[in-house]
Amino acid sequence: MEIKRPYLLFLGDAADPLAAKVAQGIKDWRPENAMAQFRLEGCKADLGLEDMTIEEAVKAGCKTMVIGVANRGGVISDAWIRVLIDALENGLDLAAGLHNKLADIPELVAIADRLGRQLFDVRHPTEIYPVASGKNRTGKRLLPVGTDCSCGKMYTALALEKEMRARGMKADFRATGQTGILITGSGVSIDAVAADFISGSVETISPDNDSDHWDLIEGQGSLYHASFAGVTAGLIHGAQADALILCHEPTRTHMRGLPEYPIPSMQAVMDLALHMAQLTNKEAKFVGICVNTSNLSDEDAEKFMRETEEKFGLPCVDPVRNGVGRIVDVLQ
Amino acid sequence: MEIKRPYLLFLGDAADPLAAKVAQGIKDWRPENAMAQFRLEGCKADLGLEDMTIEEAVKAGCKTMVIGVANRGGVISDAWIRVLIDALENGLDLAAGLHNKLADIPELVAIADRLGRQLFDVRHPTEIYPVASGKNRTGKRLLPVGTDCSCGKMYTALALEKEMRARGMKADFRATGQTGILITGSGVSIDAVAADFISGSVETISPDNDSDHWDLIEGQGSLYHASFAGVTAGLIHGAQADALILCHEPTRTHMRGLPEYPIPSMQAVMDLALHMAQLTNKEAKFVGICVNTSNLSDEDAEKFMRETEEKFGLPCVDPVRNGVGRIVDVLQ
Numbered sequence: 001m002e003i004k005r006p007y008l009l010f011l012g013d014a015a016d017p018l019a020a021k022v023a024q025g026i027k028d029w030r031p032e033n034a035m036a037q038f039r040l041e042g043c044k045a046d047l048g049l050e051d052m053t054i055e056e057a058v059k060a061g062c063k064t065m066v067i068g069v070a071n072r073g074g075v076i077s078d079a080w081i082r083v084l085i086d087a088l089e090n091g092l093d094l095a096a097g098l099h100n101k102l103a104d105i106p107e108l109v110a111i112a113d114r115l116g117r118q119l120f121d122v123r124h125p126t127e128i129y130p131v132a133s134g135k136n137r138t139g140k141r142l143l144p145v146g147t148d149c150s151c152g153k154m155y156t157a158l159a160l161e162k163e164m165r166a167r168g169m170k171a172d173f174r175a176t177g178q179t180g181i182l183i184t185g186s187g188v189s190i191d192a193v194a195a196d197f198i199s200g201s202v203e204t205i206s207p208d209n210d211s212d213h214w215d216l217i218e219g220q221g222s223l224y225h226a227s228f229a230g231v232t233a234g235l236i237h238g239a240q241a242d243a244l245i246l247c248h249e250p251t252r253t254h255m256r257g258l259p260e261y262p263i264p265s266m267q268a269v270m271d272l273a274l275h276m277a278q279l280t281n282k283e284a285k286f287v288g289i290c291v292n293t294s295n296l297s298d299e300d301a302e303k304f305m306r307e308t309e310e311k312f313g314l315p316c317v318d319p320v321r322n323g324v325g326r327i328v329d330v331l332q
Numbered sequence: 333m334e335i336k337r338p339y340l341l342f343l344g345d346a347a348d349p350l351a352a353k354v355a356q357g358i359k360d361w362r363p364e365n366a367m368a369q370f371r372l373e374g375c376k377a378d379l380g381l382e383d384m385t386i387e388e389a390v391k392a393g394c395k396t397m398v399i400g401v402a403n404r405g406g407v408i409s410d411a412w413i414r415v416l417i418d419a420l421e422n423g424l425d426l427a428a429g430l431h432n433k434l435a436d437i438p439e440l441v442a443i444a445d446r447l448g449r450q451l452f453d454v455r456h457p458t459e460i461y462p463v464a465s466g467k468n469r470t471g472k473r474l475l476p477v478g479t480d481c482s483c484g485k486m487y488t489a490l491a492l493e494k495e496m497r498a499r500g501m502k503a504d505f506r507a508t509g510q511t512g513i514l515i516t517g518s519g520v521s522i523d524a525v526a527a528d529f530i531s532g533s534v535e536t537i538s539p540d541n542d543s544d545h546w547d548l549i550e551g552q553g554s555l556y557h558a559s560f561a562g563v564t565a566g567l568i569h570g571a572q573a574d575a576l577i578l579c580h581e582p583t584r585t586h587m588r589g590l591p592e593y594p595i596p597s598m599q600a601v602m603d604l605a606l607h608m609a610q611l612t613n614k615e616a617k618f619v620g621i622c623v624n625t626s627n628l629s630d631e632d633a634e635k636f637m638r639e640t641e642e643k644f645g646l647p648c649v650d651p652v653r654n655g656v657g658r659i660v661d662v663l664q
Contacts, residue, residue: 131589132558132559133559191527191528194524194526195526195527195562196559196560196563199560226464226466226569226611227465227466228463228528229565230567231527233555233564233566234561234562237561260466261466272607279556279593
């Protein structure tokens with residue numbers, strides 16, 4: 001899956017800025033991909049990009065219209081479809097990470113087929129992946145693992161990529177979820193891959209590379225999440241990470257979506273993740289801890305990170321508050 | 333997925349008895365499902381069942397023709413297709429666990445649609461499964477876990493079901509792979525389920541039950557298999573097993589399909605599986621060890637099992653040589 005760039009970011013009739021968080025992520029992490037925005041009447045989001053018509057965007061060099069906004073109630077409205085058709089007819093591909101597929105809208109499929117455009121439903125992999133070989137690959141790899149879902153793993157990997165590139169290191173973020181794929185234009189939505197091929201898909205998106213090159217592989221789920229641990233286990237084996245980072249959100253009271261399941265201790269997650277990671281890379285080790293302290297006061301955040309750093313003997317940062325420079329220091 | 337029974341077992345032009353091992357499994361474990369066999373010229377397999385024409389099988393009460401034989405080179409031959417069409421036209425559904433899908437043969441689909449027959453490709457789930465809830469379910473559950481793939485997990489679960497039923501206990505084998513599904517007529521091919529729904533599919537096929545009822549859930553893969561551990565991890569969480577059984581093949585020198593990966597120790601597999609199982613069922617424990625000693629002499633087999641039993645303090649049997657009665661004793 002390789003989405004052509006740069007993008008015209010479709011913000012639709014976003015109810016608020018949060019509804020356009022995928023588009024915001026693209027703009028934050030790949031500003032070179034985010035050429036312009038397209039908004040419908042009543043749109044409450046604004047990325048601060050130039051508003052372009054489809055014709056203007058094509059002239060400016062846009063290749064793909066990316067739906068960077070959640071659709072209300074899961075319905076792709078007629079107003080949206082009219083815009084999407086217009087984009088196809090003017091020469092753009094379409095890409096989306098919606099639960100509904102673009103490929104399930106016959107009108108879009110017919111026009112795309114006729115004009116030779118591509119429809120990317122990044123949540124629904126169409127590739128065939130191999131069974132993982134478990135063979136060692138050249139190059140370096142880093143994988144964030146979490147105490148829970150949605151605790152900052154994608155942000156951590158993207159922040160590391162940015163910091164490493166700023167230092168002139170060779171580094172590529174490797175997306176394993178739909179937002180990450182839309183940000184970078186490639187990757188695999190591993191939670192939608194058939195179970196036998198989880199590890200194989202990760203091997204595929206993180207191939208052999210230069211010995212001083214780092215793949216920053218997007219983490220998913222948690223080994224202690226009763227719904228999604230299979231995804232995480234397969235990801236850990238396929239990643240063959242040299243470096244692991246623990247991601248944690250300290251105010252959460254239970255696993256996301258599972259009120260009966262408490263958050264595991266950081267130590268338990270590190271022990272289990274390291275044990276599993278060492279099956280496919282004996283050199284795997286933890287190199288840092290990233291904490292999402294957005295729900296803590298400055299004082300509490302600092303205290304939590306100081307204590308965590310002392311307890312584990314690893315650099316502990318909030319990537320948003322502190323950046324990830326101290327972790328990259330270790331990797332350099 | 334619920335395949336109508338009993339079956340007419342299609343043995344095709346099996347090159348040898350091993351090619352018909354799926355049909356043999358159905359006959360061994362569910363003789364009441366195996367009403368008759370259908371063979372083409374040159375078939376080298378014989379289950380010892382009555383050979384029936386399709387018309388005879390329909391009259392005798394057969395509901396489904398099951399393809400119980402591997403297709404040579406992955407090709408579904410014209411000779412096969414003629415028989416399958418004949419079966420549909422005479423009132424039978426079709427079921428297969430082939431890599432190729434019956435549903436990809438337009439002729440069969442057209443006839444099935446016209447006549448209201450069903451095509452079951454058990455290797456390719458069509459159901460939508462929920463994300464696992466992790467909620468405790470009533471009833472008892474047992475799951476075999478292996479040091480490797482293909483070391484006797486299905487056989488163990490089926491042998492336990494047979495022994496428990498013979499003792500008047502309430503017990504159901506729950507299939508998680510294509511052979512198991514064809515044997516019992518229902519289940520889920522979890523290795524083909526989208527990664528997010530591995531645990532959820534297992535919760536679905538093993539629902540709430542009587543407090544003295546045992547689900548014997550078919551195991552898959554190994555937590556130490558670099559290709560398939562994601563499947564196993566999700567299966568362990570979804571199973572919520574009260575009782576675990578370790579399955580092992582003592583002469584294997586490396587993980588199946590992975591020459592670079594040694595077989596883990598039995599202790600390591602038990603430690604990791606128990607740790608993961610206890611996330612969704614705190615009462616989980618190992619109750620026995622099943623060894624596939626088919627490659628050992630009587631003497632070596634006995635010695636290995638005696639030493640293993642002493643080392644782990646659990647009943648250790650080869651289900652084929654010894655039966656699983658000593659393990660059922662523990663469960664009773």
